[in-house]
Amino acid sequence: MLKNLISFKKIPLSNSLLKNKNENINCYDLKISFDEDTKLVSVVDNVSPEKLFPDDYVYDSSQSITMVNHFKDCAEYLQKRFTPYNTLEIGSNSGIFIRHFNPDTTIAVEPCSNFAEITNDMEYKTYDNFWGKDLSELIRQKHGKMDLIFSANTISHIQGLDECLTSVKKCLNEDGIFVVECPSFLEVLKGNAFDQFYHEHQSYFSMISFRNLLEKNGLKLFDIELVPVHGGTYRFFVCNQDSSIDVNYDNINKWEKEEKQFGVDSYDKLKDRMSIMKQNMVDIKNTLQKIKSENKTVIGYGASAKFIQVSNMCDLNASLIDYVIDTTPDKQNKYTPKSKIPIKKYDEKSLENVDYCFLGAWNFSSEIMEKENKFLRSGGKFITHIPKLRVIEL
Numbered sequence: 520m521l522k523n524l525i526s527f528k529k530i531p532l533s534n535s536l537l538k539n540k541n542e543n544i545n546c547y548d549l550k551i552s553f554d555e556d557t558k559l560v561s562v563v564d565n566v567s568p569e570k571l572f573p574d575d576y577v578y579d580s581s582q583s584i585t586m587v588n589h590f591k592d593c594a595e596y597l598q599k600r601f602t603p604y605n606t607l608e609i610g611s612n613s614g615i616f617i618r619h620f621n622p623d624t625t626i627a628v629e630p631c632s633n634f635a636e637i638t639n640d641m642e643y644k645t646y647d648n649f650w651g652k653d654l655s656e657l658i659r660q661k662h663g664k665m666d667l668i669f670s671a672n673t674i675s676h677i678q679g680l681d682e683c684l685t686s687v688k689k690c691l692n693e694d695g696i697f698v699v700e701c702p703s704f705l706e707v708l709k710g711n712a713f714d715q716f717y718h719e720h721q722s723y724f725s726m727i728s729f730r731n732l733l734e735k736n737g738l739k740l741f742d743i744e745l746v747p748v749h750g751g752t753y754r755f756f757v758c759n760q761d762s763s764i765d766v767n768y769d770n771i772n773k774w775e776k777e778e779k780q781f782g783v784d785s786y787d788k789l790k791d792r793m794s795i796m797k798q799n800m801v802d803i804k805n806t807l808q809k810i811k812s813e814n815k816t817v818i819g820y821g822a823s824a825k826f827i828q829v830s831n832m833c834d835l836n837a838s839l840i841d842y843v844i845d846t847t848p849d850k851q852n853k854y855t856p857k858s859k860i861p862i863k864k865y866d867e868k869s870l871e872n873v874d875y876c877f878l879g880a881w882n883f884s885s886e887i888m889e890k891e892n893k894f895l896r897s898g899g900k901f902i903t904h905i906p907k908l909r910v911i912e913l
């Protein structure tokens with residue numbers, strides 16, 4: 520049974536940037552629900568995947584050194600641990616992970632054709648379709664079953680999880696491994712990261728809910744790790760239900776205990792966490808209003824999907840955040856949807872004459888603090904709202 524956890528009215532799609540300020544934009548209600556049966560927290564579907572992931576999708580995972588290093592290390596680790604002959608990646612974006620594999624035995628799925636083109640040019644056969652029954656059957660017929668299927672920040676974007684998971688199962692060799700990375704819902708809660716709620720993020724997996732879904736679809740969780748990207752990411756290791764692979768019960772039981780203690784499987788406890796998140800939203804607007812009343816310059820750092828959510832959930836606009844800087848060429852010279860904050864190109868002089876930077880890319884805080892040490896040393900300040908609002912200064 521689905522129960523409403525938190526709802527937001529008229530929220531634009533987080534990556535639907537405006538080319539000009541007066542462009543019309545579609546907004547949709549954002550309703551997050553809790554399923555008492557599977558314990559899954561998810562968006563109540565109301566936007567089609569084609570609208571969410573168009574052929575000019577702007578998010579490029581290669582814009583951060585942290586992510587480039589993360590996926591290189593991950594690729595090397597998985598090849599060493601599982602020695603796969605052939606590999607499939609679901610949701611390959613700009614090829615940040617797949618580039619560390621042999622193109623002759625590796626294929627990819629990426630529905631955003633602007634990104635599929637990049638990996639096709641890198642000689643990785645890339646299907647620019649949405650993952651599901653039809654595509655998985657085509658892949659199985661053409662390429663056979665896979666030793667390794669990898670998917671980062673994509674399974675949590677897919678509507679229709681049962682079809683998604685049975686399609687994975689059908690493409691997996693008897694002793695094949697399915698590795699999934701996605702933000703840990705436990706860490707989302709610990710960080711009060713309300714900005715992780717957006718239409719692209721269909722599911723918010725706890726280990727408990729993900730394991731329930733796997734079991735429902737003939738798959739088994741055999742190990743789990745927490746990796747320190749995107750505010751805390753779970754790396755799930757999955758195999759066929761009847762595979763002989765050893766299950767790491769120590770790890771799994773440890774996380775189950777921690778999740779239960781925190782209340783990720785309890786509707787009432789989750790409701791309490793939502794109240795803390797709501798307070799976080801109020802604090803952001805109040806603080807920005809106060810700082811702006813002192814005539815300070817405040818800009819956003821990183822026009823992430825999360826920044827755009829913060830701007831709309833907290834009802835911000837360019838009178839509170841003058842503009843936001845970002846390194847992604849496809850985001851620059853556009854506006855955040857609805858909140859209409861200009862997005863400017865990042866360069867070495869971007870922080871000159873700036874008093875405060877609101878950390879839109881808070882998940883890259885260490886990378887950014889290191890890069891912007893000069894700004895901090897000259898008295899510049901960062902504002903972060905994770906896990907609660909605070910100013911960072913030297």
Ligand code: JHZ
Nearest residue numbers: 578582583672719821822823824825845846847880883
């Ligand atoms: P970043 C995306 O979310 C969308 P976003 C998606 N739905 C998803 O699941 C997660 O990723 C994983 C910029 N930047 O990675 C680059 C700088 O300008 O937190 C990005 O635009 N300078 C697929 O969009 C943005 O910030 C920098 O130094 O919330 C960060 O976006 C750095 C480090 C980043 O993901």
